[in-house]
Amino acid sequence: MDKLTALLSGLLFGAGVTLSGMVNPMKVQNFMDIFGRWDPTLLFVMAAALAITYAGYQVVLKAPRPRFALAFIIPSLQGIDERLIGGAVVFGLGWGLTGFCPGPAIASLVFGYWPSVIFVIAMAVGMMLARHLFLGTDETQSDG
Amino acid sequence: MDQIDGHSLATAFTPLAGLTGGILIGLSAVLLMGGLGRVAGITGIFGTLLGRWKPDNAWRALFILGLLAGTILTSLLGGFDSDSMKFPGNPLTTVVGGVLVGLGTVLGGGCTSGHGICGIARLSVRSIVSTAVFMFFAVATVYMLRHVIGA
Numbered sequence: 001m002d003k004l005t006a007l008l009s010g011l012l013f014g015a016g017v018t019l020s021g022m023v024n025p026m027k028v029q030n031f032m033d034i035f036g037r038w039d040p041t042l043l044f045v046m047a048a049a050l051a052i053t054y055a056g057y058q059v060v061l062k063a064p065r066p067r068f069a070l071a072f073i074i075p076s077l078q079g080i081d082e083r084l085i086g087g088a089v090v091f092g093l094g095w096g097l098t099g100f101c102p103g104p105a106i107a108s109l110v111f112g113y114w115p116s117v118i119f120v121i122a123m124a125v126g127m128m129l130a131r132h133l134f135l136g137t138d139e140t141q142s143d144g
Numbered sequence: 145m146d147q148i149d150g151h152s153l154a155t156a157f158t159p160l161a162g163l164t165g166g167i168l169i170g171l172s173a174v175l176l177m178g179g180l181g182r183v184a185g186i187t188g189i190f191g192t193l194l195g196r197w198k199p200d201n202a203w204r205a206l207f208i209l210g211l212l213a214g215t216i217l218t219s220l221l222g223g224f225d226s227d228s229m230k231f232p233g234n235p236l237t238t239v240v241g242g243v244l245v246g247l248g249t250v251l252g253g254g255c256t257s258g259h260g261i262c263g264i265a266r267l268s269v270r271s272i273v274s275t276a277v278f279m280f281f282a283v284a285t286v287y288m289l290r291h292v293i294g295a
Contacts, residue, residue, distance in 0.1 A: 144258010
């Protein structure tokens, strides 16, 4: 059941970013173009996703443990540091430049357009570089 | 499919599709937390898969598989027309942007899903700050691209 849950969760995520149009990087970049061709759709995606996640977390986190695992793995990092801010600045630059963030970029691979492919390869290189340079292999050093 | 340099192309404002898609993304996050006790953050899931193989990587691989399947299924059912896709910039900006997104998300511990949705839903101060910062810099970057450099 744990395997099926992971698959189904991914399926819902993929359906969500696709149906909302967020797999189209121009639509995302247009959201950021507040002073130009503004397309506010992303705001509605985030608001709905946040409302459901907030309400749903209230319910499921009341259980002593997850249905198909031993414990909830909740990020334990606290405090604002240079890494958090620096990372967000660098991510924001790349997101603005391309209109791609990791989830929709990976999802968009299925359509076979070459900008998706080269973006995801470059992103994977950046991720491995950051893990190598700054993190080692410690997965707990992450919020998501 | 086109890759456009400099000037932008308008996309239609689709609030209903946006809300519906957002609900599905929220359900995905709740299911993963309630079922496996995990945060649905793509940076953590995909980034960890890129490292040394871990015994609990099976769920991460299945999540990514589901993500791809969900995208195919939705477009087959008519929920998205991939012919409408447009890719801003050129091959160089795509490579540079990809490296920046990879570096930034791993360094900052998350992206739009892990910080922007799951983290803010936990009322994490780190996630609220991160999301405000990356949103601001994304908007500033597009402003520079379209209204300063490309003006």
